[in-house]
Amino acid sequence: MTAGGPARAAAARLGALAARLGLHVGGRMGVRPGERRFPGRPQPSGLEVESHSAYVPGDDLRHLDWNLLGRLDALLMRRFTAEREVVVHVLLDASASMATPGDDGKWTAASELALALGAIAIASRHAARLVVLRGDTEPRATTVHRRRAGLVAMADLLDATPPGDALDLGRALGEYAHRHPEGGAALVISDFLVEPARLEPGVAALRRRGYAVYLLQMLGRADAEPGRALASGVLHDVESGDTHPVALTPDVLARYAALLAAHQGELCALATRQRATWTSSVSDTPVPAVVTGELARIGLVRGR
Amino acid sequence: MLELANPLGLLALASVGVLIALTLLARRTRITPVASLLLWKRIQVPPVERQRFRPDLLFVLRLLLLLALAGGYVRPYVAGTAGGAAGGLAVVLDVSASMQVREAEGRRFDTARRRLDALVSALPADSPVLLVAAGYRPRVALRWTTDRTRLAERLAALDPLDTPTALAPAVRLALGEAARRPGARVAVLTDLPPAAGGLAPAELAAADWTAIGRRGDNVALTALTVDAPPFAEPADVRAEVVVRNFATVPRAVTLEASLDDVPWIRHALALPARGSRRVALGPPPRTGLLHVRLGGDDALAVDDQAVAWIPSQPPLDVLAVTESDAFAAAIRALVATAPRGHLEVVNQAGLSERAGVTAVAGVVTVFDRMAPPGGDGAGGLLYVAPPPGNTVCPSARVLDDASVVDWDAGHPLLVGLNGLEAVEAARAVQLALPPWGVPVATAASRRAAYPFLVVGEARGRRRACLAAELPPGPVTSDAMPLALLTLATLRWLAEPIADEPITLPTGVPRRVPGTVGAGEPGVLAVGDPAVVLAERAGVHRVGRAGEPTRLVLASLLDETESDVGRDGAGTWPASAAPARHDAAHGQSELSWWFYAAAAALLALEWLVWSVAG
Numbered sequence: 001m002t003a004g005g006p007a008r009a010a011a012a013r014l015g016a017l018a019a020r021l022g023l024h025v026g027g028r029m030g031v032r033p034g035e036r037r038f039p040g041r042p043q044p045s046g047l048e049v050e051s052h053s054a055y056v057p058g059d060d061l062r063h064l065d066w067n068l069l070g071r072l073d074a075l076l077m078r079r080f081t082a083e084r085e086v087v088v089h090v091l092l093d094a095s096a097s098m099a100t101p102g103d104d105g106k107w108t109a110a111s112e113l114a115l116a117l118g119a120i121a122i123a124s125r126h127a128a129r130l131v132v133l134r135g136d137t138e139p140r141a142t143t144v145h146r147r148r149a150g151l152v153a154m155a156d157l158l159d160a161t162p163p164g165d166a167l168d169l170g171r172a173l174g175e176y177a178h179r180h181p182e183g184g185a186a187l188v189i190s191d192f193l194v195e196p197a198r199l200e201p202g203v204a205a206l207r208r209r210g211y212a213v214y215l216l217q218m219l220g221r222a223d224a225e226p227g228r229a230l231a232s233g234v235l236h237d238v239e240s241g242d243t244h245p246v247a248l249t250p251d252v253l254a255r256y257a258a259l260l261a262a263h264q265g266e267l268c269a270l271a272t273r274q275r276a277t278w279t280s281s282v283s284d285t286p287v288p289a290v291v292t293g294e295l296a297r298i299g300l301v302r303g304r
Numbered sequence: 305m306l307e308l309a310n311p312l313g314l315l316a317l318a319s320v321g322v323l324i325a326l327t328l329l330a331r332r333t334r335i336t337p338v339a340s341l342l343l344w345k346r347i348q349v350p351p352v353e354r355q356r357f358r359p360d361l362l363f364v365l366r367l368l369l370l371l372a373l374a375g376g377y378v379r380p381y382v383a384g385t386a387g388g389a390a391g392g393l394a395v396v397l398d399v400s401a402s403m404q405v406r407e408a409e410g411r412r413f414d415t416a417r418r419r420l421d422a423l424v425s426a427l428p429a430d431s432p433v434l435l436v437a438a439g440y441r442p443r444v445a446l447r448w449t450t451d452r453t454r455l456a457e458r459l460a461a462l463d464p465l466d467t468p469t470a471l472a473p474a475v476r477l478a479l480g481e482a483a484r485r486p487g488a489r490v491a492v493l494t495d496l497p498p499a500a501g502g503l504a505p506a507e508l509a510a511a512d513w514t515a516i517g518r519r520g521d522n523v524a525l526t527a528l529t530v531d532a533p534p535f536a537e538p539a540d541v542r543a544e545v546v547v548r549n550f551a552t553v554p555r556a557v558t559l560e561a562s563l564d565d566v567p568w569i570r571h572a573l574a575l576p577a578r579g580s581r582r583v584a585l586g587p588p589p590r591t592g593l594l595h596v597r598l599g600g601d602d603a604l605a606v607d608d609q610a611v612a613w614i615p616s617q618p619p620l621d622v623l624a625v626t627e628s629d630a631f632a633a634a635i636r637a638l639v640a641t642a643p644r645g646h647l648e649v650v651n652q653a654g655l656s657e658r659a660g661v662t663a664v665a666g667v668v669t670v671f672d673r674m675a676p677p678g679g680d681g682a683g684g685l686l687y688v689a690p691p692p693g694n695t696v697c698p699s700a701r702v703l704d705d706a707s708v709v710d711w712d713a714g715h716p717l718l719v720g721l722n723g724l725e726a727v728e729a730a731r732a733v734q735l736a737l738p739p740w741g742v743p744v745a746t747a748a749s750r751r752a753a754y755p756f757l758v759v760g761e762a763r764g765r766r767r768a769c770l771a772a773e774l775p776p777g778p779v780t781s782d783a784m785p786l787a788l789l790t791l792a793t794l795r796w797l798a799e800p801i802a803d804e805p806i807t808l809p810t811g812v813p814r815r816v817p818g819t820v821g822a823g824e825p826g827v828l829a830v831g832d833p834a835v836v837l838a839e840r841a842g843v844h845r846v847g848r849a850g851e852p853t854r855l856v857l858a859s860l861l862d863e864t865e866s867d868v869g870r871d872g873a874g875t876w877p878a879s880a881a882p883a884r885h886d887a888a889h890g891q892s893e894l895s896w897w898f899y900a901a902a903a904a905l906l907a908l909e910w911l912v913w914s915v916a917g
Contacts, residue, residue: 097339106339193340223339231360233334237341244341252347259343 005159010112011119011151017288018119021301023126026212027086028183032146034085034125046080053077086185087144088121088128089211090114091176092158093190095135095167096238101229104220109283109290110189111158113218116291117187118154120301122146126185130154131176135167135239139176166239169194173202183210187300192217196266203274213276214300215267220283224260227253306380306894313378319370327363365909369902376898391487392432392448394478395420396511398494399439399462400469401810401860402868405495405519405603412517413464416493419514423491424455434481435459438474438494439839440467440811448481466606466826466841466858467811468865469494472502479510489878495868498876506880513876520869521551523575524607527861528596531720532615536643541614543585545596549575550867558599561585563614564592591616593805593843593857606841607866610859613805618666618798619644620791625655626672630776631688635670637778638787668797673773684766684797689733689773697758697769698736703749706732706772708756708789710746714815716804717744717759717796726785729772732756740767745789747771757793766797805855806836806846809862813837821848827856 025036042050044060052065055075063078092114099107114130121128122145131141140161142153169190176186186206192199192215206213222229232247246252264280271278279298281290295301308314338344359367397420403413424433433455435446446458475492482488490510494501495517498508527546549555554576561569568589573581588594597609620642624635632649639645652674667683675687675694690697708727711718718724724745734754737743741760746753758769770793772786779787808814813835823829826840838844838858847853860866 100337100339191339193342195342220339226338230336230338231334233330233336235338235341235344236335238337238339240341242341242345243335244344246344246347255347256343259346263343 005155006108007111007115007155007158008152011115011155014116014119014151015148017116017291018123020304021120021123021291022304023088023117023120023124024299024302025086025088025121025126025185025187025214027185028210030085030087030127030182030184032085032127033083034127036084036086036126038082038084041082042079043082044077044079046083048081048083049078050081051079053079085146086126086212087182088117088126088185088187089131089176089180090117090121090128090154091131091133091139091173091186091188093167093169093188094132094161094163095169096164097167097191097193098218099163100238101220101222104222104229104283106191106218106220106223106283107163109281109285109287110218112287113216113290114187114189115151115154115158116287117189118145119148119151120291122148122150128154130157132157132161133167133169133172133176134161134163135165135172139172168198170199170202173199174205177202177205177209177211181209184212185214186211187214187216189216189218191219191223192267193223193263196263196270199267200270200274203270203276207274207276213271213274214298215271215276215278216295217264217267217278217280218283219280224282226256306382309379309381309895311378313374316374316377317371319374320367323363323366323370327359327366362909362912365905365912369905369909372898372902372905376895376902379893379895380898381893381895391428392434392482392485392489393423393427394434394436394482394488394490395423396436396438396442396471396474396478396490396492396494397445397462398469398471398492398496399437399464400471401464401466401606401862401865402469402495402517402604403464404466404606405517405522405868407517407519411464412495415516416514417459417462419493419516420459420491421456424452432485434478436474436478436481437462438469438471439465440470440837442470442474442477444477448485465811465839466860467839468860468862469496471496472507475501475503475507475511479507482510495870497871497874508876509880510878512878515870515874515876517868517870518873519603520867521553521555522603522607522866522868523547523549523551523555523557523598523600524604524863524866525596525598525610525859525861526580526607526863526866528594528610528612528859530594530612530614532617536617538589538591538614538617539587540643541588541617543588543594543612543614545583545585545610546580547573547575547583547598548580548863548866549578550869551602552577552869554579555600555602559583559596560599561594561596563588563590563594565595588614590614593855603868604866607860607862609841610861611807611841611843611857612859613807613855613857615799615804619646620794620798621646621667622648622670622794623667624649624670624672625652625674626670627651628672631672631774634774634776635672638774638790641779641787642791666798668794670794684768684794686793686797687767687769689731689771690735690769692733696738696767698738699733699769699771700736700754701734703732703734703751705730706747706749706756708745709748709753712742712744715742715744715759716816717792721788721792723785724789727756727772727789728782729786730775731773732771735769735771738769741769757789759793759796766799768793768797805857807857808836808838810838810841810858810860811862820846820854821851823856827858 055077059077065076065078068076098110118128118130127144127146129142129144131139133139142157203213227248235244235246268278277298279294281294291301405412409415430450432448432450434448437443437445478490482490491512493514497515498513525545526548529544531542533540556574559571559573569585591614594612594614620639622639626632636647639647670686673689673691675690675696677696687697690699692699706729708724711724735758737755740762741758743755744759745757747756756771760767775783806816816834816836820829820834823846824844827844828837829846841858841860844856845853846856
């Protein structure tokens with residue numbers, strides 16, 4: 001039995017947040033009943049009548065519309081709106097960049113956001129699974145959980161998987177879409193400090209499999225405002241190993257800010273093209289504030 | 305004006321260049337991990353901008369720290385205006401007896417004074433001068449002053465003393481004073497060569513030394529002793545004088561001696577070169593002031609005469625008060641040893657019958673194991689083994705086997721008395737110290753240490769408390785030391801107080817019992833018990849108003865001082881630069897402020913580094 005790590009401690013604090021919020025995601029419907037309504041796909045049984053169809057021998061006569069039989073003298077079967085669960089796949093980038101700089105809290109914030117989304121999904125009677133993407137190994141994932149106890153398994157997975165190594169996020173997303181064609185909702189949490197052109201094929205692959213894709217960027221303070229956290233000298237990319245000398249002059253910092261804004265604009269445009277949803281936050285913002293603020297703004301979560 | 309005590313310390317500023325180089329090197333090699341270079345690689349830093357040095361907060365703090373340390377290292381100070389301009393001259397002027405020697409150009413002291421005038425004249429008008437007189441002790445004759453008139457007056461008032469010299473303390477005093485003033489020099493004017501000054505080479509190197517004088521044809525009285533056994537006949541008194549020729553050629557001199565200005569002896573003496581003669585003056589015909597002088601002309605006059613006192617030796621007249629026949633026998637045996645002793649023995653009842661009779665001067669009353677308070681009168685009082693509980697000679701208990709373990713060798717009572725360590729007593733009382741007395745001898749038994757003999761003066765009478773019981777019967781060899789001590793005590797008690805002259809060499813302090821009042825010029829007398837010091841040879845008087853005065857007989861009896869011959873005059877300039885003192889008079893030292901600022905900057909730098917680290 002493993003001792004509780006920081007993810008477990010974070011999971012213990014998410015109960016109240018998950019109880020008052022609901023996750024509203026798109027994506028292909030699952031096979032199990034759930035709370036998500038899927039109009040346009042009438043089912044033989046259900047709660048809400050959506051349409052009627054002609055009787056075919058073998059239909060369940062319990063759903064025969066007797067009123068219409070009496071009025072129209074026609075055998076018509078009630079068809080109901082499908083209500084199915086959505087399997088929420090929380091895909092967390094666990095590459096080395098998520099833990100750099102070490103005191104930025106980026107990995108901690110991303111982990112806590114992943115747990116929060118998993119907790120809200122389960123509380124919304126969706127199924128959820130956590131997938132940790134690392135570059136050196138196959139993605140590590142939990143099983144699909146529908147109960148609150150599954151949160152513990154997600155927390156244990158996070159505590160057991162420290163970030164590291166280089167990750168080709170676009171490729172990892174494409175491979176995941178290939179292995180899990182059942183669709184659902186894909187909540188991708190990463191710093192997205194990658195070329196948008198290399199990311200887009202992975203997002204497209206998920207979309208083709210019927211995933212509703214949500215790109216949730218988590219930046220560290222050193223990523224957003226390097227002047228406050230970095231010093232002049234030689235910068236070292238922790239994933240590629242490349243170095244680049246830089247002097248943090250005001251001009252340089254201004255140029256970096258402009259490049260960051262442009263990069264985020266490209267990611268937003270990518271999301272628009274792929275009919276995904278994009279949002280960005282910084283790691284020193286408390287996760288509950290991110291959930292009730294930015295995620296609520298994009299409609300991913302709503303109050304109950 | 306701000307000045308630097310250590311200008312070479314400015315080389316420490318080179319550390320700033322080292323700091324810049326280290327900072328640049330650290331920046332070039334400082335590797336900072338980032339999540340991605342995706343955006344940074346799109347920022348190309350021009351080569352010029354890449355090499356430009358841009359200081360951050362840590363660099364600025366470290367730079368200020370280095371500057372503060374360098375600032376403290378160069379020891380800046382603000383030269384004060386108090387006390388006049390920097391520089392000056394500290395002069396040590398020898399005022400010992402040898403400076404009275406008459407050379408061809410005049411007295412050595414006058415030559416030194418002229419040399420001093422020349423030195424002072426060469427100084428800038430605002431340069432201060434300190435004058436130290438070096439006699440038997442150093443004395444600051446004039447503190448730092450630029451007032452040349454005052455200096456001239458003080459110089460004119462100075463005259464050499466009749467005392468030996470102690471030059472080293474005076475030179476050290478001057479060196480210390482000069483070190484407190486940047487650029488001040490020290491000049492020594494004496495008749496001694498530097499090697500004879502008793503100073504360390506470093507001290508000699510810091511002073512300009514001027515030796516004056518050459519003449520060495522001096523004949524001096526180097527010793528005058530008077531041996532007067534207690535209670536002896538005047539014919540048993542012996543006086544002896546030593547005459548020494550310090551010249552390198554034989555000399556013939558005339559020795560004359562007088563008693564109370566009455567000529568007594570005249571001898572012609574032939575002295576070999578650098579030789580001496582011991583002359584016995586024979587039994588003096590009377591008591592009084594003995595004045596010995598040498599005729600003829602020589603280099604130094606003050607050591608050509610000496611004075612001493614031929615004491616009167618009254619017979620020993622003792623009144624013993626005792627109830628014990630054994631004690632009466634013991635005191636009778638003791639008095640019998642004195643050539644002219646007289647003893648009367650009474651018991652306490654007999655003493656009471658004599659209560660109305662005024663005590664006779666010169667009669668010593670001895671009380672055996674009793675201590676009645678002595679009334680006013682003349683004559684000494686001796687309390688032998690006073691009983692416990694008395695108020696005159698307080699005592700505690702009777703002890704066995706007491707031995708003397710310590711004594712005051714300088715007390716007049718013990719002069720000429722040897723063998724005190726052999727003084728023992730089979731029985732003695734444990735004395736306490738009365739308010740009027742001082743311990744002359746201390747004894748120890750198995751139980752305690754305590755005064756054995758206490759003496760003093762009260763209400764015009766000398767008193768003594770003797771702890772030991774006198775052994776009965778004739779004086780044996782074992783009891784001889786105690787008998788001698790008792791006789792010496794009786795002699796001291798028999799001496800009249802007021803008329804006893806004080807004989808001492810010049811420049812040597814001597815403690816005398818009681819107080820003596822103020823001295824006349826040439827004699828210093830202070831304290832109780834008094835300390836007397838003669839600066840002038842000859843006959844002096846000390847005393848209080850309304851009280852009989854006492855004679856002070858002072859002589860220069862110092863072979864070193866009388867050996868006035870020198871190898872020749874010379875000048876030895878100082879070979880070392882004047883020492884600078886950190887806390888110089890009139891300077892405000894600033895270096896410690898810089899060090900305090902450096903400490904504060906160090907703490908701040910550490911704080912910033914730990915936050916940024």
